[in-house]
Each structure stands twice: as structure tokens, then as C-alpha cells.
């Protein structure tokens with residue numbers, strides 16, 4: 579981490595992080611989806627994360643990863659179709675936010691089809707993804723998310739309903755299975771492919787594992803060997819070396835990164851650069867981390883207003899602040915902030931403490 583003696587405590591307001599990734603390279607073998615309707619020039623995908631991958635965070639990721647497929651937060655088809663008071667901010671995207679997959683959750687064919695059509699008409703996504711992996715009880719209790727891994731017929735009908743309603747390629751994200759006794763990911767992936775999915779992502783855990791340690795990366799290789807469509811591996815892939823291991827060892831088409839990007843929106847680009855060139859770019863300095871955090875706050879405030887924007891950043895700001903003595907105390911303080919001025923004062927204090 580950078581701690582130079584000449585550091586201005588306001589340096590985070592000027593600094594940016596673009597590293598040497600301004601001219602991104604093409605892939606030797608691009609990922610061809612649905613006969614070329616979508617062609618990906620990056621093997622690194624940003625995971626859908628509710629409460630994280632909103633328009634602001636995606637914009638930060640895009641600064642250094644213009645070629646990567648990025649997923650929205652999960653969108654409830656039911657809310658989109660029926661709820662008049664539903665907050666449609668989740669659907670917004672900028673014109674630079676491509677390639678993008680909008681992710682839908684649903685358990686009824688006609689509703690997911692209606693949601694898919696609305697999204698395609700209003701927002702022109704490159705792809706639509708169906709969530710069949712969410713382990714949260716509120717979702718599975720509604721026969722959505724990972725509950726669909728226990729009802730292949732319904733899952734198939736949902737995929738067919740979306741595929742036949744829109745022109746964009748449809749993908750499906752799922753887990754190894756419901757629990758250790760029902761790991762049906764191969765059968766499920768084959769069902770998805772036969773039902774019209776043009777890409778699948780495997781989160782290499784079961785529903786009952788939640789987010790506990792113990793991913794089965796080899797399963798992604800087995801799924802790849804069993805399918806014709808591209809397979810993206812997901813689950814605890816964080817470093818460039820992890821990603822390279824997955825691609826080289828299991829021949830998966832790409833990797834999806836989730837929590838590794840929290841407080842590190844540049845991580846997708848670092849991994850992409852490594853996979854393409856073998857070169858490990860330096861991790862950002864503390865000033866650059868704070869610069870990103872500052873831009874994140876500014877974006878959220880512009881998007882949601884100061885009160886709500888800063889409140890929502892309380893969960894995200896601490897991720898940016900690490901790697902120096904005293905960081906835990908600052909992380910705790912950042913979970914209490916109410917205003918942009920408080921964030922600014924804490925960032926200045928951090929940099930002053932290091933000079």
C-alpha cells in the first residue's frame with residue numbers, strides 16, 4: 579500500500595485507476611453465444627449481486643472492464659409485472675453498460691415471459707439470465723431460485739417461455755443441486771441446454787451449503803464436458819491465479835466473480851488482463867482504493883440522493899478500506915456515516931494518518 583510522505587490528504591478526490599488497460603485486447607478464442615448473437619471478448623464475468631451490482635457499481639467496473647459481461651441484480655418478475663409501487667431503479671442502465679445480462683427470478687411462465695419482453699423492449703439487454711441458484715428461503719419458498727433445481731419440468735418451462743418470447747440469448751445460473759444427496763447439476767445443465775439456454779453458470783456449491791467454504795470446482799469441468807453451450811464457473815474464484823486454474827484445468831469458457839469485487843471493482847479487469855497476457859498488474863494503492871470508494875459514493879448520491887445513497891454505502895465502504903494499521907477502526911466508523919461530508923472527513927483522516 580502507498581504511504582508516501584508527500585501524499586495530499588485530498589488525493590483521493592483526483593486519483594483514478596485505469597492502469598494499463600485502456601486498450602483492452604481481444605480474446606484469441608472469443609466466447610460465442612447463440613451462434614454469434616453475443617460474442618464475448620473477455621472470459622471474466624461480474625456476478626449478479628442483489629444490493630451490490632446496481633447501475634453505479636457496474637459503472638465503476640466498466641471503467642476498466644469494458645468487454646466483460648456484467649449482470650444486474652436479481653429482478654423479481656412478479657414485481658416487475660404486477661407491483662405499481664415497485665422501485666424500477668433496478669432496471670436502469672447507461673448506454674455504455676454493455677454487454678449486460680439482466681437477471682430474472684420467477685416461478686410462472688407467463689409472468690417471466692412478460693417480464694422478459696418488457697425488459698427487452700425498454701432496456702435492450704444483450705442477454706437475459708434466469709436465477710435458479712438463489713438459496714435464500716424467501717425466494718426458494720416461492721418456488722424460485724434454487725428451488726427450481728427440484729422441479730426440472732417447471733425450470734424447463736420457464737427457460738422455454740423466455741427463449742420463445744425474446745430474441746436475446748437466455749442463460750441460466752444454478753448450483754450443484756439442492757443438497758449433498760441431490761447433486762443434479764449435470765442433468766439440470768442438460769435440461770437447460772435442451773430447453774433453449776445458450777450459456778450456463780455453475781455456482782459450485784449446493785443450496786444447503788449457502789456460502790460456506792468447500793466449493794467443488796471440478797464439477798464445473800464435468801459440466802463443461804457434458805454440454806455444447808458455454809459454461810461459466812463460479813464460487814470462490816478471487817485471484818487471477820484462481821481464474822487461470824479454472825480455465826486451464828477444467829476448460830470452462832469463463833469465470834464469474836462475485837464477492838471478490840466488493841470494494842474492488844477493478845478486480846474483473848485485473849483478472850481479465852492476466853488471462854489475456856499472463857501479466858499481473860499491481861493492486862491499486864490505498865489512494866486509488868479511496869478514489870474508487872469516493873466515486874462510488876458520488877455515484878450513489880447522484881442516483882439515490884444523499885441520505886439514502888450514503889446509507890446504502892455503509893455496507894460497501896468498509897470493503898475499500900484495508901491494508902494499513904488502523905483500518906478496522908475506520909471500517910467501523912464507515913458503517914455509521916450519514917453524509918458525504920462525514921465520508922470525506924474520514925478519508926482525509928486516513929490519508930493524514932499515513933503521512
Ligand SMILES: Cc1cc2nc3c(=O)[nH]c(=O)nc-3n(C[C@H](O)[C@H](O)[C@H](O)COP(=O)(O)O)c2cc1C
Nearest residue numbers: 625626627628651652709781813814815835836837
Ligand atoms: C450480496 C450478494 C448478493 C447476491 N445476489 C445474487 C443475485 O441477485 N442473483 C444471483 O444469481 N446470485 C446472487 N448472489 C450469488 C453470486 O452471484 C455468486 O454466485 C456467489 O457469491 C458465489 O460467487 P463468489 O464466491 O465469487 O462470491 C449474491 C451473492 C452476494 C454475496
